[in-house]
Amino acid sequence: MTPALFAIACLLVxxxxxxxxxxxxxxxxxxxxxxxxxxxxxxxxxxxKRGHDCRRCKATGKRIRVGRHLYNLWATTYRAGTRP
Structure with a gap:
């Protein structure tokens, strides 16, 4: 297995x-x-002790992942482009 093919396989995984x-x-x-x-x-x-609520997550403790955010943007654009 060549190094380039191995690198591509690792990136794919x-x-x-x-x-x-x-x-x-x-x-x-x-x-x-x-x-x-x-x-x-x-x-x-x-x-x-407890401090102020987090402003970034609005005190939920959760954030949307980058990949999911990109998928949501793509899905919104796709839906907007395929409407009759």
Whole structure:
């Protein structure tokens, strides 16, 4: 197996795996709050306490994956273009 063919096969496996992940679980944890939905703060004694709600995910703790967002854009454009 040549190195180029091996690289193409690896990219194909990675792409199909990510597509399957986006189809099975379109939402992932928010990167800013790590899926908690709020910011963690510490008080003066160093104990953790709840901070403000996360603005990026609107306190849900979830975000839409990039692949699923691209699929949604494509599907919307396709539906708009094929209407009678």
């Amino acid at each position: 990675i792409t199909l795996g990510y597509s399957g992940l986006c189809a099975a679980s379109p939402f992932g944890p928010c990167r800013k709050c790590r899926g908690w939905g709020f910011e963690m703060k510490t008080d003066r004694k160093g104990r953790l």
